[in-house]
Amino acid sequence: MSETAFAPLSRKDMARRVAQDIPEGWYVNLGIGIPTMVADYVPASREVVFHSENGVLGMGPAPAPEDADPYLINAGKQQVTLLRGGAYVHHADSFAMIRGGHLDLCVLGAFEVAENGDVANWATSANDTAPAVGGAMDLAAGAKRLWVVMEHTTKDGAPRLVKKCGYPLTAMGAVRRVYTNLAVLDVTPQGFAVVEMAPGLTFEELQARTDAPLQMAQPDSEPGETA
Amino acid sequence: MSETAFAPLSRKDMARRVAQDIPEGWYVNLGIGIPTMVADYVPASREVVFHSENGVLGMGPAPAPEDADPYLINAGKQQVTLLRGGAYVHHADSFAMIRGGHLDLCVLGAFEVAENGDVANWATSANDTAPAVGGAMDLAAGAKRLWVVMEHTTKDGAPRLVKKCGYPLTAMGAVRRVYTNLAVLDVTPQGFAVVEMAPGLTFEELQARTDAPLQMAQPDSEPGETA
């Protein structure tokens, strides 16, 4: 079969696609990498409150260089701003927001997501020397919804949507929805359900790049609400 | 034997006697009743930081009636003031101070104290209809030191310093020192040790009013530091 016709999403397009599904009023934590870029694609007219692990609620975009405040960074250690209505809290209170189920959404990058919602995003093997977990396990276990945004396969073409994670887990059964450069997929009790595919891509082509068996989602499913 | 010669301490004198033993710099929570009066006898030159369960640290004396602030009360629901250097916190943070061992001292009233430091101060029987515990159990278990101030006997003359508490416990083995109208006693591994007695009172007279066996304290014992 020909595979020349489909157009995988760029990293920016993936971030843009995630942003589409975030409604006004949600409290959202964005992980490092593509997830961080999601904030740039939420229209300014739509109020979404971004949370950062280091005690910032109501985080705004990066400042102009001349306005940079050395005391105001995000969890990725990048300089940010505070929106009107923002507030500062200490780390235990910040993680109370995460762990207490107060975040409507967390968007993380990952190495692998399994069809039962297991996610691996912090260590590439059990023997990884000194892996760094940060707040990933807290976010995955604590947020009301966990969405993952990642490339559909590794650089070598190995699938990242798998029957069972091979890498050490971040959390069990936590993922609701996966956004890749090839598709948007919900995690359902029956496994991955394809919500949409990159333009020109066929279901068979997507399945060929996916370890776990796929099915098409019901057309009326809400974003990430089926799991 | 003649018992006409000794002078029991008044409630004010008991409060004054406790105040003598509180050094500068201590963080102190005072229970309702005689304990509350203790603050009045700490000289203004000696800085002691009083804590109230309802989130007031650095509590000052009652305001002049015209300065009363309806939003500023103590745990006994009396109007108070805030000293310079005071701060407000919420209830969980306030009890973190208590339960985390940050208070140098708590002074409570009690029904009974046992020779092993058990204290009963919240209910007069297991069948007490709807007894009110408030913060007593948190304070007794959490403060670095618990001192009790109470009458040496009930109005009927029954001893309150006992071998074993008859009333429901507030905490086990918590009391360091007891101030009564007749004596000051430390709780030691060997039981109650008499530190001082009301003027004119003999050891035998004190023992006669006490259920638990008494002994004299070592003269060099620190206030409440022997247990």
Add this chain to the structure above:
Amino acid sequence: MINKIVRDMAEAMQGIPDGATVLVGGFGSVGQPDTLIDALIEQGASDLTVVANNAGTGRVGLARLMELGRVRKIICSFPRSAGSVVFEELYKAGRLELEIVPQGTLAERMRAAGAGVPAFYTPTGYGTLLTEGKPTAEFCGKMCVLEQALPGDVALVQAHMADRWGNLTYRRSARNFNPVMAMAAKLTIVEVDEIAPLGTLDPEAVATPGIFVDRVIQLPRTAA
């Protein structure tokens, strides 16, 4: 635009079901959301479990709610106080369940609910009537009991100022249980004296960030 400020009390109280666990802020009368309690009386929900430090005084507010038979159970640290006549009547008549909880354990159980801690150990209350039957364990030589998180379906909170995102400040000791309950409930409803324009509350001094708040209603200004 996020706007948690509701227009009227009916909107504020909408959807509180029978059987709800309602956390009621305040310590004695200070910081107690009197107007919201009256609105709950009006709203009609019954078979309620009320969590509050005290069990009401006189025959108004919380006491009135209980007198109307709308409260099945009360969880508090200090039920019996001057004027708690309704509580005492109902309790003696066996028409009100009572769970007495040490005040710090009460606060910590709600903070735990808000912070995603389903249960925790504490030495408070070990060896007393109030912890009979609870699991125990020893830590660093201290015997402790296992206490469970205490989440609310609804929290009724009184604050001083709020903005449209629901950020709150309090007045002095009126803070007390309010921020803890705000974080412990699924639906947090707040009465405030003043609405502040967004961005005017000091972000270093917000005592309850808006993430813990669902609805805010401004009290009518009373003559000073």
Add this chain to the structure above:
Amino acid sequence: MINKIVRDMAEAMQGIPDGATVLVGGFGSVGQPDTLIDALIEQGASDLTVVANNAGTGRVGLARLMELGRVRKIICSFPRSAGSVVFEELYKAGRLELEIVPQGTLAERMRAAGAGVPAFYTPTGYGTLLTEGKPTAEFCGKMCVLEQALPGDVALVQAHMADRWGNLTYRRSARNFNPVMAMAAKLTIVEVDEIAPLGTLDPEAVATPGIFVDRVIQLPRTAA
């Protein structure tokens, strides 16, 4: 008169023993008490357990303390980051023990230590390598692990302003772990930019009340 402000760094660091558990505030470099860390290097205590979110960068500060062989163990959530070369060398050489803790569990374990909670349950980390061997229990259908409080012997804290009672305010996201560590240690030492006269800090906006603070040292003013 209560006066927690010390005159010099020797007084600030006095009495930190070998083998101490030292909580070090900050998230990355923001809110990190660089001057106190340098003073700890000077002071000489060794065989330390360091609790910090990160494991140092470059060859200064925390990294320098480790490079000098003074740290036996580090407890952190994110050891490996850009520039954590000393950590990586020592860890690979087997000369540094490492305990990785999810960031929220790390914060909560210290908050628990400060709040008198010896252990608590959390779903975070259940079923992962980081909680292997820990006791588990189910609450409301969720599997949880039992985590222990993490107290410090010493906390090194950076704040913005302090008064002589030790009340602290912070600057924006420099707050992070500092208030939590201040409450979790037996001896809390704070470096601040400014000393405020007693009574000038807003009592509604004190982020760390003085009860959690033992010693305060003012940093030399740097040219702006």
